[in-house]
């Protein structure tokens with residue numbers, strides 16, 4: 001029965017993707033007419049590029065998901081067996097969180113929201129999902145790595161270290177943080193053609209593979225991996241269509257609507273699928289980009305409105321973009337973080353004198369600029385492919401850690 005549900009899900013996703021393709025084509029002129037567009041900052045021409053096209057894709061995705069809702073429950077409808085309400089609730093709560101993320105993204109596209117709102121709103125919209133997780137009696141237990149247990153016992157730890165520990169509310173705090181992180185992670189690794197949609201496609205397909213492997217290998221978590229696939233297959237196929245239009249040279253921009261929708265969908269599938277820790281392995285580039293961005297995100301270091309690379313029309317290449325500010329403007333946390341990055345070789349910094357004051361020029365703190373720092377200026381299409389290549393490498397690493405290292409560390 002679950003195989004039939006999966007096949008129907010894939011069929012609906014295929015139809016949804018085709019509809020999405022047609023809709024994007026027909027909405028491109030409408031977006032321009034309604035003045036919903038952005039300007040490609042890495043091109044010579046200043047032609048308007050329709051934005052946010054993610055809203056069309058998200059709408060098709062929701063329709064596909066709504067149509068699919070009854071499918072996994074066919075065998076219970078009209079039968080004299082107890083209906084699995086918890087499963088239906090899980091799907092509905094996931095859809096609530098995804099819908100609110102789409103709303104937040106669209107509001108951001110229209111209004112350019114403040115950072116505190118971008119953090120507060122996803123925190124609140126995670127509550128339906130976490131509440132359902134709680135009432136469904138889902139586990140908040142973590143396994144203690146065997147190496148840690150062995151180490152503690154040999155170090156004379158006075159108690160027998162248990163194989164598992166229930167961390168109760170901390171688990172909910174962690175899941176809430178995963179949701180807030182994911183909703184913003186893709187949006188801050190953005191700004192060159194095809195990057196937002198491309199990274200989402202790579203992550204989504206990697207997690208689809210992970211779920212299928214888990215379904216085949218095991219397991220007690222059968223339903224959880226299945227529900228994760230129900231959300232991911234339509235997402236991956238619709239996003240692939242969006243990538244087709246968003247890749248270099250971009251005919252559409254995805255907008256914040258897409259970035260928040262994508263991030264929230266990944267967070268939702270990991271929570272419903274019970275693999276939120278594994279999800280973080282598939283988001284290594286996003287996590288690194290977030291950590292590297294912290295000084296600018298929290299304004300320890302001045303942060304310009306746009307941190308995307310600088311376009312040089314003559315060579316048709318992208319260069320690192322920089323932030324320039326008076327040295328005296330730097331707060332102490334800013335000084336510390338820049339020193340750490342400089343010592344680690346992760347910072348371009350130039351100091352110069354102007355009007356009797358010392359000024360600093362540093363690269364904007366994103367991994368996009370970091371790739372340009374290490375590899376030198378390059379064409380936009382090549383830069384996107386390099387970053388997507390890193391994402392693919394990250395996925396291979398994630399599989400290695402999850403399936404090889406984890407079995408070494410967690411075997412009892």
Ligand code: UD1
Pocket residue numbers: 037038039040041042051187188189190191192193194250253255256297305306307308
């Ligand atoms: C986030 C980033 C910002 C980055 C921007 C690019 C942080 C804190 N914010 O801001 O640094 O510059 O995304 O998306 O990291 N654009 C292009 N080419 C593309 C995609 C976007 O030129 O391939 C430009 C267009 O002008 C487009 C604009 O970026 O209109 C979209 O920016 P927006 O999504 O509003 O920026 P933020 O999400 O606020």
Ligand code: MG
Pocket residue numbers: 187190255256259
């Ligand atoms: Mg954005």
